[in-house]
Amino acid sequence: MCRFLAYRGDPVYVADLVCAPKHSLVHQSLHAEEAKTETNGDGFGIGWYGERPEPGLYREIRPAWSDENLASLAEQVRSRLFFAHVRASTGTATTRANCHPFKQGRHLFMHNGQIGGYARIRRKLDALIPDDLFEARQGNTDSEAIFLLALANGLAEEPLAAMARTLAIVRAATRSADVDEPLRFTAAYTDGESLVAYRWACDDRPPSLYWRESATGLLVVSEPIDAEREGWREMPRGCTLIARPGRPVEISCLNAAMAKAA
Amino acid sequence: MCRFLAYRGDPVYVADLVCAPKHSLVHQSLHAEEAKTETNGDGFGIGWYGERPEPGLYREIRPAWSDENLASLAEQVRSRLFFAHVRASTGTATTRANCHPFKQGRHLFMHNGQIGGYARIRRKLDALIPDDLFEARQGNTDSEAIFLLALANGLAEEPLAAMARTLAIVRAATRSADVDEPLRFTAAYTDGESLVAYRWACDDRPPSLYWRESATGLLVVSEPIDAEREGWREMPRGCTLIARPGRPVEISCLNAAMAKAA
Amino acid sequence: MCRFLAYRGDPVYVADLVCAPKHSLVHQSLHAEEAKTETNGDGFGIGWYGERPEPGLYREIRPAWSDENLASLAEQVRSRLFFAHVRASTGTATTRANCHPFKQGRHLFMHNGQIGGYARIRRKLDALIPDDLFEARQGNTDSEAIFLLALANGLAEEPLAAMARTLAIVRAATRSADVDEPLRFTAAYTDGESLVAYRWACDDRPPSLYWRESATGLLVVSEPIDAEREGWREMPRGCTLIARPGRPVEISCLNAAMAKAA
Amino acid sequence: MCRFLAYRGDPVYVADLVCAPKHSLVHQSLHAEEAKTETNGDGFGIGWYGERPEPGLYREIRPAWSDENLASLAEQVRSRLFFAHVRASTGTATTRANCHPFKQGRHLFMHNGQIGGYARIRRKLDALIPDDLFEARQGNTDSEAIFLLALANGLAEEPLAAMARTLAIVRAATRSADVDEPLRFTAAYTDGESLVAYRWACDDRPPSLYWRESATGLLVVSEPIDAEREGWREMPRGCTLIARPGRPVEISCLNAAMAKAA
Known part of the structure; x- marks a missing residue:
């Protein structure tokens, strides 16, 4: 499992959210509270939007808690939109290329x-990805x-429907391969403007x-980065949050979209 | 391009061949003479057979010339059969998993x-590899x-014919994808007993x-690791060297095997 | 704080003690039980004696739990005497040179x-170390x-008295610098033949x-690497264990030696 | 030896000077032309001034030529003042802490x-550095x-005189230790406003x-990062360049300042 943080709003220093808070993401790399694994020390990454259309990316295989570069970079970078992630591997190697967020053109995930x-x-999944x-x-x-x-599947155009289609495809693939282990998917995506977050699992235990x-x-x-619990809302299971520029946050039902996609 | 060394014989310390000679592989990581690239600093690896049927493997993303661990390990490890490789990436990332040699069970390549x-x-190539x-x-x-x-394709059983089949498959795949860039293949393989080396290219420029x-x-x-040039024999293009335990070294024609495989 | 393991006896594979046991040192890198810090992910190291008078050394800045090289090396290396250490930094950087064990000639610490x-x-301490x-x-x-x-101070000749002198010197230095924080010292040393272990603190809390x-x-x-608690003996505080070749283990009082040294 | 680049002026993207030019610093990490060593692959670093008084710092032990993070960071960071350095070790280990530039508060070197x-x-030199x-x-x-x-010695206040004093001290120390090897010193310093560069050696061979x-x-x-050789001026030996905000570049004689300091 892993822990992550996404921010969209007035430009803030990355450190103010990722390093400074009492239960910051860097702190969670050593002491997560609501994760299956307390330690998230198998690499980390940040992706941020600055003056370019494409985001910057810094990913490293060291634990976040001891990385001097992360500390310095987070102090310097002020951004209106950024992702940060600390990784607990579920089997694949600890390499930069396996660290989140992933970048494709102006998109982060x-x-x-x-x-x-x-x-x-x-x-089977690889075979479904177009060549480019x-x-x-x-x-x-x-x-x-x-x-x-x-x-x-159209993530940039229809973030809800495209992810519903994708999860339906993955689910079908695991079913036809007689997989017993669950598919669990809590994720965040952005095209550089909108912020989208998903919380879904085929059983009733999607990550927090x-x-x-x-x-x-x-x-x-x-998980909340500070003790001010009142401001935090738990994302309902099976839902998608979409925050488009200049519009209120929308919570939609991902389960319904998947039913439609199937 | 890259540089490599393979040894089979009476047990010797890895350092005696990989680190100590005037033009050792470690020296070649900084100053190769017969390679397209002089610097081979995109990671390295050693694989060696000790007391276990499966070989040990040490691969790192640092340049070989500055790795204290390699120096110490090579001083300690005495082996009857080992591979060493310094890498110059042709495009893929510098990760341990992309460093040579590759190990599969008791096999090294x-x-x-x-x-x-x-x-x-x-x-297309991935799709041809069996699931296991x-x-x-x-x-x-x-x-x-x-x-x-x-x-x-049977590398363990028929190292010449199996590699001929494999190269024919790869060649067919690049042809049908209208690839212009050449396929060049100088390589070494062992099952822990026999040592096999290949030198082939679709044009007339296989690596030395x-x-x-x-x-x-x-x-x-x-490339030779010392100045005693008399002892060294250049491997002919389009050929395979097979050294089986207790038998003299055989040089066979890989081109002929490929013609047969096609 | 950190966790460590030292072995002397019939040659065994390092993996049998460092990786395989239920509560092995590699497991302790993620889940130590008796340490101030549960996670010991700021690098690690192993030092082992093979066929050479000087030991081999492999130290890395990654956490031990995800290092493929450690896993492979520990499978291959069979040794009559070895040290292994997982590190939780108390302030200095995560570099190989700051990882334990330290090697000087044929000595490990x-x-x-x-x-x-x-x-x-x-x-002040640096100034007390002879030039060579x-x-x-x-x-x-x-x-x-x-x-x-x-x-x-003569560690190689008199491991008890020399360490007593050294700790007395360090203690005097901290006192004259008005240091309030405690000096805590649990350590292991070998010259390639004898195995020596120390457990001491200026307060009553030396590491386990x-x-x-x-x-x-x-x-x-x-801390014990398996659940067979009966075999394990807790080292008394303020004591030194000395295991010389062909002689029974001796436990001596380090406190007394320090009093004498002062 | 090493290679470096310093820039002060209208804000530009770091990549425009460090990565993009034909003979950029990243290119020099693999193919320096005027250095004792062609390859500068023992780590690298960049330090840049953004919105904070203190600079950001990114230092890594990998070669600059293959570091994805450097490429991404240099694309994103736009700065009015930055330092970049590729390292060829002269003996000390390849660790981040040994990579340049060094940062102390708002200063870079x-x-x-x-x-x-x-x-x-x-x-001896360590002993001369004040505690803080x-x-x-x-x-x-x-x-x-x-x-x-x-x-x-007052670098922040008097960059010429302070460095002259410092080099005189170092020179005296090497002399009294009967050192034969030369002291060579080409360097850059900034307090976040002024840019200072030095070129000096005790023999007649200071780095270019x-x-x-x-x-x-x-x-x-x-060394020049592009082929437009006309714009480049070689810094005279034994001199210091000082570029203060809003004032023309001054070239002063470091030799004279050292004579005065001695």
């Missing part, structure tokens, strides 16, 4: 969860495969997800 | 060369794909390969 | 604990300084230490 | 050269020692240094 039985359907996107595959995680597949909105910005996190 | 246009046929071997794929190099494909045999052992190298 | 207020006496040993200083930990200082002896070997560990 | 016989005077600065010492290079010593000034900015480099 990160994931917390697991495709049960991924090894048995890995090639497949050439961009750098690592070998299930998460990167889902991202590229979702992009192929919370969000908090204020006049200045929206925060989506695996 | 390393490669110097390139599948031209690999990005366009990568998925594909699950062992850890990185995303062309070299690892060839190794797994060759194992599927030399061998030297003495009463105590056989050495196969990308 | 590793430490679990901390010199309170080290930053304030670091240069100081040139060997590679990192900047308190642990390496103690090791070199102890060698200068256990040992187990059998007909085939002696094991000294930060 | 980087060095190309070597204190001959450094091992013999290392502790010594606590900031993270690595163990000669370069970091010179930087801290120069700060202690060039500068180019335009209406939009000042560039100081180990």
Whole structure:
């Protein structure tokens, strides 16, 4: 499992959310509270939007808690939209290319969860990714495969429907491979403008997800980064949060979209 | 391109061949003479047979020339059969999983060369690897794909014919994808007993390969590791060297085997 | 804090003690039970004696739990005497040179604990190390300084008295610098023949230490590596264990030796 | 030896100077032309001033030529003042803490050269650094020692005189230790406003240094980054360049300042 944080709003320093809070993501790399694994030390990454249309990306195989570069970068980078992720591997190697977030052009994606039985359907999923996107595959995680597949399914245009289609495809693949292990999927996606978050599982145990909105910005996190519990709302299971520029946050039913996709 | 060394014979310290000689492999990581690239600093690896049927493996993303662990390990490990490789990436990321040699059970493989246009046929080759071997794929190099494909084609039983079949398959795939870039393949393989080396290219420029045999052992190298040029024999293009336990070294024609395989 | 393991006896594979047991050192890198910090993910190291007088050394900045090289090396290396250590930094950077064990010629040393207020006496301690040993200083930990200082004080000849002198010197330095934080020192040392372990603190809280002896070997560990609690003996506080070749294990009073040294 | 680049002027993307030019610093990491060593693959670093008074710092032990993070960061970071350095170690370990530039508060420093016989005077130099600065010492290079010593000697206030004093001290130390190897010092320093560069050696072979000034900015480099040779001026030996905000570049004689300091 993993822990992540996504922010969209007035520009803030990455450190103010990722490093400084009492239960910051960096702190969660050593002491997560609501995750299957307390330690998320198998690499980490941040992706942020600055002055360019494409985001910057810094991913490393060291634990986040001891990385001097992350500390310095987070102090310097001020961004209106960024993703941060600390990784607990579910089997694939600790390489930069397997660290989240994943970047494809102006898009970022990160994931917390697991495709049960991924090894048995890995090639099948790869075969569904169009050539131009497949050439961009750098690592070998299930998460990167889902991202590229979702992009192929129209993620940029219809983030809810495209992810519903993608999960339905993955689910069908695991079923036909007689996989028993569950498919669990808590994730975040952005095209550089909208922020989208998903919380879904084929059983009733999707990884935790919370969000908090204020006049200045929206925060989506695996677990609250501070003790001010009142502001945090738990994301309902089987739902998708979509925050488009200049519009209120929408919560939609992902289960329904999947039923429609199937 | 890359540089490599393979040894089979009376047990010797790895350092005696990999670190100590004037033009050792470690020296070649900084100053190769017969390679397309002088610097081979994109990771390295050693694989060696000790007391276990399966070989040990140490692969790192740092340049070989500055790795204290390699220096210490090579001082300690004494082996009757080992592979060493310094890497110059032809496009894939610098990760341990992309460093040579590759290990599968008791088998080791390393490669110097390139599948031209690999990005366009990568998925096609992956699809040809049987499930059980594909699950062992850890990185995303062309070299690892060839190794797994060759194992599927019978590498352990018929090292010459199986590699001929494999190269014919790869060649057919690049042709049907209208690839212009050449397929170049200088490589070494062992099952823990026999040592096999290949030198082949679809054009007339396979990467360099030399061998030297003495009463105590056989050495196969990308380029001579010392100035005693008399002992070294250049491996003919389009050929395979097979050194089976207790039998003299055989040089066979790989081109002929490929013609037969096609 | 950190966790460590030392073994002397009939040659065994490192993996059998460091990786395989239920509560192995690799397991302790993620889930230590008796340490101040549960996670020991700031690098690790192993040092082992093989066919050479000097030991081999493999130290890495990644967490032990995800290092493929450690897993492979521990499978291959069979040794009559080896040290293994997983690190939780007390302030110094995560570099190989700061990872334990430290090697000087044929000597190995590793430490679990901390010199309170080290930053304030670091240069003073450095100044006490003779030139030839100081040139060997590679990192900047308190642990390496103690090791070199102890060698200068006669560690190889009188492991008890020399360490008593060294700790007395360090203690005097911290006192004269008005340091409040405690000096805690649980450590192991070997010259390639004898195995020595220390457990001492200026307060009553030295890091934990256990040992187990059998007909085939002696094991000294930060915490038991398996549930067979009967075999394990807790090392008394303020004591030193000395296991010389062909002689029974001796437990001596370090406190008394320090009183004498002062 | 090493190669470096410093820029001060209108904000530009780091990539435009460090990655994109034909003979960029990243290119020099693999193919330097005017350095003792062609390959500068023992780590690298960038330091840049953004919206904070203190600079950001990204240092890594991999070669610059294959670091994806550097490529992404350099694309994103736009800065009015930055340093970049690719390292060829002269003996100390490849750790982040030994990579340039070094940062102390709002100050940055980087060095190309070597204190001959450094091992013999290392502790003597360390002893001259005041406690508060010594606590900031993270690595163990000669370069970091010179930087801290120069700060202690008033680098921030009098960059020419302070460095002259510092070099005179180092020179005296090597002399009294009967060191034969030369002291060579080409370096750059900034307090976040002024840019200072030095080129000096005790023999007549200081490492190369060039500068180019335009209406939009000042560039100081180990070797020209493009073929437009007309714009580049070679820095005279034994001189210091000082570029203060809003004032023309001054070239002063460091030799004279040293004579005065002695």
